[in-house]
Amino acid sequence: MSRVPVAGAALALAVLLAAVAGCARAGDAEPESTVFGFGGSTLNVVARHHVPTDLVATDRQDVKITRWFKADGIGTERTSWSLEGDTLTLVASCSGIANCDARFRVEVPPHVTVLRDGRATDLKGAGSA
Numbered sequence: 001m002s003r004v005p006v007a008g009a010a011l012a013l014a015v016l017l018a019a020v021a022g023c024a025r026a027g028d029a030e031p032e033s034t035v036f037g038f039g040g041s042t043l044n045v046v047a048r049h050h051v052p053t054d055l056v057a058t059d060r061q062d063v064k065i066t067r068w069f070k071a072d073g074i075g076t077e078r079t080s081w082s083l084e085g086d087t088l089t090l091v092a093s094c095s096g097i098a099n100c101d102a103r104f105r106v107e108v109p110p111h112v113t114v115l116r117d118g119r120a121t122d123l124k125g126a127g128s129a
Contacts, residue, residue, distance in 0.1 A: 031066050036083040038063045038108075044115040045106055047090045053104040055114050057123045063088065064107040073098030 043063065047053040058064075063083065067090070071077045075096020082089050092102030108114055114121055 028070050031068050033064060033066045034081060036063045038083065040086045042086055042113045042115065043108055044087045044118055045090070046087060046117055047104060049091065049093045051090060051092050051102045051104055053090060053106060054124045055116065055121060056105060056107050057110040058107040059110065060107060061109055065090065066105040067092065067102065069100065069102045071098055071100035
């Protein structure tokens with residue numbers, strides 16, 4: 001095998017990676033929201049892949065999640081939110097030659113105790129985004 005095609009392929013990959021790196025910004029994404037009915041007193045929020053998540057007490061009786069997710073490059077995107085029992089699981093990631101960024105905001109009723117990954121946490125405030 002010739003070194004020139006290998007070097008050319010490596011250079012092309014390096015250029016592609018440089019173009020993808022640092023491109024995606026959650027702040028540029030359109031927000032998506034969902035609401036879950038919740039009657040419990042404690043909510044455990046699990047954000048996979050260390051996605052930044054604001055936890056906010058608001059004057060509501062349900063749980064509202066807003067997600068900002070942006071991905072650039074070539075790969076697979078994976079986003080989900082689910083509430084099973086008292087555990088809210090949030091997922092936002094990408095794989096392949098891609099760069100992605102995500103942020104969540106979880107609004108909960110003021111009487112609900114919120115855990116982050118099973119540990120007590122403080123809520124970030126009140127109000128709307």
